[in-house]
Amino acid sequence: MPVAHDKMKKRLNADIQKPKIVKQFYKTILAQGFEGASVAKVAKQMQIHPSLILHYFGNKENLTLALVDYVIDAYGSLLKKFKSQDLTPEDRLERLLEALWSREYYEKIDVAGSFAVLAVSFRNEKIHHKIRELYRGLKKFLVREFTYLMDHQVVAAKDPAHMAEVVMTMTEGSRHFRRFIIEEESGDNGQIRRYNQQMMEAAWHYLTGKQKTWPTDPGFSAFPGTPFVR
Template identity: 35%
Template structure:
């Protein structure tokens, strides 16, 4: 794999600064001027790399996807079922929450109702997350550690539980209560797979 160009590195740096600014100020308040100020650069540098804020938002959604991929990174050794358990434990934990600010995620998400490109990006993001989980389930089926008739449907069901959990947990401020609720949802996912937690 070749090295990234200076332009690619600069664009990544801008997107990360955009994310941090959106996290601190809110997505709607994260202007190009504020991003430039956070980076200590002239706004023209940002506009040289991104035509406008809409293009930056699209790059931010790609950044969100790349961050979420980290939840699927498991140890190299171990069986397929060990890897699946690690993924499930990561999904139903604060690790997932710590990857991307809920505020930034849901602010970007709300744009799907007005922008078809953003809607398509979010759909691709969610389809990818489901496909990654499905691939873990298929590996476990091939290994003989779980039995499922339809791994795709099962992955979709587990993600429906997960997405509902995170949507609801955004409203819960008590950390202990959040952990208790998330454990309940994790148990449901394990029950679907006929596994013990």
């Protein structure tokens, strides 16, 4: 009969352990890249046996697919905020663009994680399909928003589907590009903040046809740069 002592590890059921493994896999990818994220390393950091991971996921591909689901869930969760907000149409658009270029949004899933997943999507049709579904949902959401704002004379009368695609292109381009705009000497957050505002203003101009100088700095006052995964 085993006696409980300090070092004894609690057994966790699958509902708890599986997400833990996926999150650690994600963290490992951020730190080491997809190539560097082996099952063994993930297990070691969790202090479990590598076989346990394979026990749960069968093979590495399934683990990767679970990770994609995790990334997609986190990615899409921000949209739920907009479900029932009571704002004037103009404020609504402002908030939407601020959300899309907020630090919270683009740090929710580290761009390095996105890249790893996207890179794999070129060779894995299942993953490619999952990402396409993500974008489809995002687009649907934006089309609904833009249609509403069009009815209220805030955005110009163009095809909302086109607008959605252009805005999505701009946000994804920003995720990509943000890392590379920083001047070596001056560096840091000021640049990125300026860049984000600049992109919001461009999006605003594209959508409404009007110039706008952005009033506040979104994401920075409300959320003091807390990365999502630690």
